[in-house]
Amino acid sequence: MAYRKDLFMRRTLDVHNVMVRAWLDHLEQGIGDKGHVNRTSTYNGSLVRTFKVLQAVLPSDRPARHYPGCPSWMADLMWQLTRDRIRQCPHESDTVDMLTFPMVSTGKSFGVIRKIHPFINRDLERDRVLTVEQPSITVSIWVFLVQWCDKKLCGIIHHVDQNSKYDTPLIQLTDTGDIIIQVRVVSGGDQAFRAHTALPLWTWIRLDCFIQGSKVTLFQSDIHYNDTGGYFVIGGGRFMPGFHGYFGPIKYYRLGTEKVINFLSPAKTLEGLEKTHRECDVIREVTAAFLQAVTHNQEVFMTGTKNRRTPLHLGSRLFEHVVNRLSNRGSNQMDSTTTSSSLIALLQMSSCYGYHHASLLLSTIHLAGLGAPVDQQQGHVYSLIGALGDNRLALMHLGYKHTQGIDGFPKDFDMAYSYYSNVGAQTSIDQGRVLGNQQYITEHILISNENHLNSLTHETGDTFQYIKLQADRGDVESQKLLAKLLFWGQNGVSKDVGSAVKWYAKSAMELEDPAAMYEYSILLFKGQGVKRNMTLGLQILEKAAAKGSVQALNGLGWYYSTILRDYKTAYKYFEQAAHNGSHDGMFNLGVYHLNGKNPHNPEKNETAAFHLFLNSSLYGHVDGAVEAAWYLSTGNMEGVSRDTERAVIILKQICEQNGYLGYIVREALQAYLQGSWGEALVRYALAAETGLGVAQNNVAYLCEELKQSYDCQWRYYNHSTMNYAPHDSGLLKMGDYYYSSSRLGAVDQAISLYSRAALAGSSQVSYHVLSLSFTCYN
Numbered sequence: 001m002a003y004r005k006d007l008f009m010r011r012t013l014d015v016h017n018v019m020v021r022a023w024l025d026h027l028e029q030g031i032g033d034k035g036h037v038n039r040t041s042t043y044n045g046s047l048v049r050t051f052k053v054l055q056a057v058l059p060s061d062r063p064a065r066h067y068p069g070c071p072s073w074m075a076d077l078m079w080q081l082t083r084d085r086i087r088q089c090p091h092e093s094d095t096v097d098m099l100t101f102p103m104v105s106t107g108k109s110f111g112v113i114r115k116i117h118p119f120i121n122r123d124l125e126r127d128r129v130l131t132v133e134q135p136s137i138t139v140s141i142w143v144f145l146v147q148w149c150d151k152k153l154c155g156i157i158h159h160v161d162q163n164s165k166y167d168t169p170l171i172q173l174t175d176t177g178d179i180i181i182q183v184r185v186v187s188g189g190d191q192a193f194r195a196h197t198a199l200p201l202w203t204w205i206r207l208d209c210f211i212q213g214s215k216v217t218l219f220q221s222d223i224h225y226n227d228t229g230g231y232f233v234i235g236g237g238r239f240m241p242g243f244h245g246y247f248g249p250i251k252y253y254r255l256g257t258e259k260v261i262n263f264l265s266p267a268k269t270l271e272g273l274e275k276t277h278r279e280c281d282v283i284r285e286v287t288a289a290f291l292q293a294v295t296h297n298q299e300v301f302m303t304g305t306k307n308r309r310t311p312l313h314l315g316s317r318l319f320e321h322v323v324n325r326l327s328n329r330g331s332n333q334m335d336s337t338t339t340s341s342s343l344i345a346l347l348q349m350s351s352c353y354g355y356h357h358a359s360l361l362l363s364t365i366h367l368a369g370l371g372a373p374v375d376q377q378q379g380h381v382y383s384l385i386g387a388l389g390d391n392r393l394a395l396m397h398l399g400y401k402h403t404q405g406i407d408g409f410p411k412d413f414d415m416a417y418s419y420y421s422n423v424g425a426q427t428s429i430d431q432g433r434v435l436g437n438q439q440y441i442t443e444h445i446l447i448s449n450e451n452h453l454n455s456l457t458h459e460t461g462d463t464f465q466y467i468k469l470q471a472d473r474g475d476v477e478s479q480k481l482l483a484k485l486l487f488w489g490q491n492g493v494s495k496d497v498g499s500a501v502k503w504y505a506k507s508a509m510e511l512e513d514p515a516a517m518y519e520y521s522i523l524l525f526k527g528q529g530v531k532r533n534m535t536l537g538l539q540i541l542e543k544a545a546a547k548g549s550v551q552a553l554n555g556l557g558w559y560y561s562t563i564l565r566d567y568k569t570a571y572k573y574f575e576q577a578a579h580n581g582s583h584d585g586m587f588n589l590g591v592y593h594l595n596g597k598n599p600h601n602p603e604k605n606e607t608a609a610f611h612l613f614l615n616s617s618l619y620g621h622v623d624g625a626v627e628a629a630w631y632l633s634t635g636n637m638e639g640v641s642r643d644t645e646r647a648v649i650i651l652k653q654i655c656e657q658n659g660y661l662g663y664i665v666r667e668a669l670q671a672y673l674q675g676s677w678g679e680a681l682v683r684y685a686l687a688a689e690t691g692l693g694v695a696q697n698n699v700a701y702l703c704e705e706l707k708q709s710y711d712c713q714w715r716y717y718n719h720s721t722m723n724y725a726p727h728d729s730g731l732l733k734m735g736d737y738y739y740s741s742s743r744l745g746a747v748d749q750a751i752s753l754y755s756r757a758a759l760a761g762s763s764q765v766s767y768h769v770l771s772l773s774f775t776c777y778n
Contacts, residue, residue, distance in 0.1 A: 020051065095257075110418050112234040113232070113233055131256075138209065141171070144246040148175055155237055155242050160636070164636065167225070177201075181209060202274070210258070246273060249264065276381055280351070311354050327671075359386030368715060383397055404719075417633050442692070443490065443669070457492055515551075517552070521537045521538075556570075570592075573585075583620065590627070594609035691723065721753065725760075
């Protein structure tokens with residue numbers, strides 16, 4: 001900024017002015033492990049602050065600097081060649097498209113996180129810095145409300161600063177449909193304005209928010225604003241829920257504007273959503289009126305969880321009827337005729353009644369062309385409707401599509417994170433419902449693999465009978481295996497929690513096996529399959545810990561923390577469990593650091609908590625993955641870079657443990673084993689659309705065996721290769737596909753896929769590579 005550009009100083013700054021800042025604040029003091037610690041504040045969070053803009057000297061008026069040495073001949077030549085080159089700044093706009101594709105807001109605390117960076121263009125960045133003290137911003141948001149906020153306040157869009165506090169702007173929806181706009185003022189407080197609007201439901205509306213100048217008439221205060229600090233949240237966030245509905249296009253004008261250009265786009269998809277919801281409303285009203293006339297009970301269609309006339313039950317029956325018709329149940333064939341409009345109409349009714357497996361199947365039919373022409377717009381509509389119903393599979397479906405950027409969905413890790421984080425949080429809750437009929441462990445059985453199929457057993461099968469015989473003879477490992485198979489319903493065995501508990505009790509009480517003792521004690525604590533007995537559960541848990549059970553150490557930590565509120569003793573057990581490899585112990589220890597309950601250092605330590613959460617997620621801990629992914633998605637903690645792709649990878653693996661996904665995979669496998677291959681194809685297709693690799697390989701295999709359309713087979717084999725840990729069978733199949741193709745570069749793609757299959761452990765790849773080598777040699 002001081003000297004003219006020359007040979008030695010080639011990148012002098014072409015600035016117009018310089019801002020000098022100064023601030024004053026109290027010096028925060030604390031005691032840490034190493035004694036006295038001082039912490040300084042930032043400019044925006046300071047007690048007193050000031051700034052002054054200094055005009056810089058024009059480049060033509062700046063002095064030249066004298067150097068004692070001489071440049072080399074090559075350096076002088078390069079200077080002569082580049083001295084008159086005009087440096088071009090990249091094209092950059094102050095308008096940010098924060099959302100270009102429809103987004104589902106389920107009414108929960110899972111929204112899209114966006115990070116705004118400083119401008120690359122120095123002129124724009126200078127103007128932005130000036131707006132920190134004199135804000136001029138505009139936000140334009142399209143929303144479709146299914147209902148007003150079911151809490152007192154719901155988030156539409158809000159800004160969180162680097163200290164995890166609300167910053168300018170914050171726009172919320174109330175339970176009466178009003179809008180509240182809140183800003184942070186320079187003095188450090190917050191001010192809000194309420195617009196009594198009662199926003200309409202079931203239609204697209206656009207909200208435009210303008211903040212112009214340092215003092216807005218409504219607030220009569222200097223507004224604090226810095227969009228590069230912290231992050232923005234669209235919809236619900238960690239600190240507030242969202243509304244129930246959809247977001248359309250969102251434009252953010254960083255330097256403000258009075259002329260907003262924000263069209264409803266993609267128009268056909270958004271209009272299709274509105275039209276479908278209105279049609280569903282009519283269907284529900286007609287059905288309710290009919291049932292009221294038949295039963296003379298006005299509430300029969302809208303209430304009750306077990307009543308056979310409830311919407312969800314009727315939707316389920318319609319869905320199963322369509323699956324039977326599509327799959328030609330009872331045979332190993334699938335109806336190859338085009339899916340009739342009547343069957344699609346029945347699926348649409350099922351979707352309207354709230355059974356969103358039907359919504360996902362409609363989306364699959366339209367996106368994959370299963371029995372109907374490909375119609376991406378309709379596929380998008382039903383994908384979004386299924387996710388709005390908070391269906392786990394539909395949410396994973398959207399997360400997967402946005403992760404890969406396929407089937408017309410834009411590649412957007414932030415949007416994928418919003419859906420996966422929802423399912424991840426629900427997976428933790430679902431795991432506590434193991435007694436439910438629709439909760440199973442997701443089994444990775446390839447139906448094209450004879451070894452996988454031979455590993456399956458059944459209550460009447462020889463393998464199961466042998467395990468049971470060994471268990472009766474007192475073999476503790478057989479008893480634990482038998483208990484696990486019965487408790488979770490694995491490997492083709494029907495779920496029987498009562499029998500599983502008896503085997504756990506036998507191994508624990510008679511043989512005193514530490515692992516079985518831990519499992520049985522937890523069942524006693526929870527009262528699952530056995531009468532709840534906290535006293536006996538504690539006794540067995542202590543014995544298991546004394547015998548070396550690491551999980552029992554964590555269980556004792558839970559008992560002292562939750563039941564006795566003895567946090568010091570609980571911390572000791574959690575620490576022992578974590579140091580011995582317990583992922584539950586790691587997570588619980590992380591919670592203690594996060595809440596400042598560490599007896600050795602009773603201060604909140606988010607950094608230590610994050611690393612413990614991350615380590616626990618590597619061992620498959622669901623809650624640890626959800627917490628670690630949140631820190632990665634915001635990048636709002638010092639020392640943790642924002643990495644949304646990594647957050648999505650972590651969450652995808654966790655979401656695939658969800659018991660409802662496990663249930664649909666089990667149903668598909670049972671249908672295949674019973675000879676109903678058509679039904680298996682339909683159910684595997686639902687799981688495949690969530691991005692589950694084993695389901696994609698299985699549905700591709702069934703498409704091939706049932707001689708479905710050519711695209712069906714290669715669509716799913718290709719999708720299986722996109723997974724972060726693809727199975728070698730899909731890689732080999734796609735390698736064969738490209739090897740036999742005559743397209744330019746196909747052989748190179750085949751070699752790449754064969755190489756990945758080899759890295760995945762395939763034993764068949766050597767033959768394929770040898771064939772390729774021989775072909776290339778000839």
